[in-house]
Amino acid sequence: MRKAFNTKPQMKDEKLILICEDEPTLRELIRASLNGAYEFAEARDGFDALGLARELTPDAVVLDLMLPRKSGFEVLAELREDERLRSIPVLVMTAWSDMLDDALAAGADAFISKPFDPDDLKIAVDELLAGQ
Numbered sequence: 578m579r580k581a582f583n584t585k586p587q588m589k590d591e592k593l594i595l596i597c598e599d600e601p602t603l604r605e606l607i608r609a610s611l612n613g614a615y616e617f618a619e620a621r622d623g624f625d626a627l628g629l630a631r632e633l634t635p636d637a638v639v640l641d642l643m644l645p646r647k648s649g650f651e652v653l654a655e656l657r658e659d660e661r662l663r664s665i666p667v668l669v670m671t672a673w674s675d676m677l678d679d680a681l682a683a684g685a686d687a688f689i690s691k692p693f694d695p696d697d698l699k700i701a702v703d704e705l706l707a708g709q
Contacts, residue, residue, distance in 0.1 A: 591616050592706055595635035597626035597652060598670070599644055603691075607639055607670075610695035611702060623647025627655055630662055637705050639698075642671040642680065650683055657684040666705040670698075 593616045598604045604619050611617075618633055620626035624646040630638065638656070642649035649669060656662045666687070669680040674690040681688065686708075687701050 592636040595638045597640045610698045623652045626652050638667045
């Protein structure tokens with residue numbers, strides 16, 4: 578399922594965050610954690626995540642490592658190989674807290690372990706976007 582939608586009226590300076598997470602409740606928590614400050618597109622598997630990234634060119638990606646159809650590592654590798662998408666900041670979220678070094682080596686810009694603190698997520702995304 579590919580799902581792209583705005584959670585509020587589009588404004589010219591609003592950033593688009595692609596949320597790649599297979600659990601609907603976690604996608605909702607991610608959106609709520611970011612306090613409606615952004616537009617969102619959502620993918621529940623790695624295949625759709627790449628399709629939406631190519632279609633929408635988001636400003637940042639929040640990427641779960643454990644996704645169906647293509648893992649988060651596969652998505653990250655394809656994003657980093659794509660000339661148009663390689664500079665998009667990617668925040669990896671996973672329950673595998675021991676994967677920090679692997680995620681950073683694969684090209685992630687930031688890493689948050691699940692369960693996550695909503696404030697930490699907001700700060701991490703804001704910092705990723707400020708560093709663009």
